[in-house]
Amino acid sequence: MNSETTQRILEAVDAAFDAQLATTRDFVAIPSTRGAEGPCQDMIGDLLRERGYEVDDWHIDLDELKDLRGFGPVEHDFSRARTVVGTYRPATVSGKSLILQGHCDVVPAGPLEMWETPPFSPVVRDGKMYGRGACDMKSGTIGALYALDAIKAAGFKPTARIHFQSVIEEESTGVGALSTLQRGYRADACFIPEPTGGKMVRSQVGVIWFRLKVRGHPAHVFEAGIGANAITAAYHLIGALQKLEAEWNERAKSDRHFKGLTHPINFNPGIIRGGDWASSVPAWCDVDCRIAVLPGWLIAEAQNEIRACVAAAARDHRFLSNNPPDVEWSGFLSEGYELKDSAEPEAAFGKAYAAAYGGEVEDLVFTALTDTRFYGLNYNIPSLCFGAAGAAMHGFNEYVDLQSLRKSTKATALFIAEWCGVEKA
Ligand SMILES: [Zn+2]
Structure with a gap:
């Protein structure tokens, strides 16, 4: 031109x-x-x-x-x-x-x-x-x-x-x-x-959206000891996923483009819903999450890691071990x-x-x-x-x-x- x-x-x-x-x-x-x-x-x-x-x-x-x-x-x-x-x-x-x-x-x-x-x-x-x-x-x-x-x-x-x-x-x-x-x-x-x-x-990056579906056991708070609080249980799972995020960021250090960034993989619990009443132990909690993957990572493998992370965290939780949470795919499954x-x-x-x-x-x-x-x-x-x-x-x-x-x-x-x-x- x-x-x-x-x-x-x-x-x-x-x-x-x-x-x-x-x-x-x-x-x-x-x-x-x-x-x-x-x-x-x-x-x-x-x-x-x-x-x-x-x-x-x-x-x-x-x-x-x-x-x-x-x-x-x-x-x-x-x-x-x-x-x-x-x-x-x-x-x-x-x-x-x-x-x-x-x-x-x-x-x-x-x-x-x-x-x-x-x-x-x-x-x-x-x-x-x-x-x-x-x-x-x-x-x-x-x-x-x-x-x-x-x-x-x-x-x-x-x-x-x-x-x-x-x-x-x-x-x-x-x-x-x-x-x-x-x-x-x-x-x-x-x-x-x-x-x-x-x-x-x-x-x-690619992005995966998923939803944690935690089911608790409802009870009046005055006897909260017998209930199982789905919201606090969800926090336990979020903590485990933050560890997965750290692990993935460690892995990102060998990516030729992303190794220069300090925190390329971001995990975000973006929406939280749960419970029905301030004086009832919440029987349910849904958390909508987003996590990134790097180019070349397979979505199916990343999904397996997310599932495994949630399952392992559930196993060492008093209530979740008998009431395992579900993981639903709720949007992006993007490479x-x-x-x-x-x-x-x-x-x-x-x-x-x-x-x-x-x-x-x-x-x-x-x-x-x-x-x-x-x-x-x-x-x-x-x-x-x-x-x-x-x-x-x-x-x-x-x-x-x-x-x-x-x-x-x-x-x-x-x-x-x-x-x-x-x-x-
Ligand atoms: Zn845009």
Whole structure:
């Protein structure tokens, strides 16, 4: 790509940046927590249709996905779950095809009083946009759409097929991304603009979700000695799983990417429910947990270790030894992913990065997961993950930094042009 083309695309991103932010704000304003992503998918479908993409908008059928690699069980009502893909087909084919993907689901906002401004009323303040999903990752999805717009506004059109995918469930199972592969979408590379702080994800953990189901024996507290408290028993199991976490972190010291991190495996008891009455010994306690695994670790083996850890802890507990707890798989069953067979798209991205940022892109070893794994592991589609900077994803006062968003949008636009090729419109 010559420097004039590059320059025109960079200028086009700047020229439309205010419009990009307005669209981002509208997108962030939709409270698209799990199960409520429909209005986001409607909005993306409209944005794609307005721009002349061929739109495929379908309901996800879990039966078609359940035998695919990386499927995680879905426990909630899934009857309204949809995926939206907009396809661009070039008149002339000379470059390489591309999947651009973003997830529109966001995690719950948590207690509203802990936000400075309401999570679904996005505001721009001091060069940052605040709101749930502003950073993770609605600004990235809209940025990719405007990156495509910038190529057009600069007077060019891509010379390869492009699929723009808006998916759900990235935050709990990944079945949205999986559904695009089941539907048959493939390309020579995939690019996901998650907020990576301007770094390229080199290696990322996988995640397992599971639920401890502890059953106690109810009694009035005045005779608590005869009951068995399911909540305190659950704490015993959590303690054992923290030891497993430490063991896995020890094992991580031999991983070539993760050995540089002090605590890459994080175990998190994330939800606890139990008991029915303050004066009754709780007869039940459910604890929803998340733990990470590293690339190359087999999910089935990790599941066996979790089961064995819980069983061993139960054996040395007075009550649990006769009333063993259950372990249920409640979401992610995801392998880790290490970027590979990616020299070509990385070379194209390297040029784009140099023009937008200057210098060479830094690697990121990521202790969370992204949807890239499905494309890479299931179909060997090299899957790049790169995007803006921000903070408090999954926390309070989440924001995306707008200068970094402008830059990452530029790098995205130049990468698309470099990878897919462009011709004069
Ligand atoms: Zn995300």
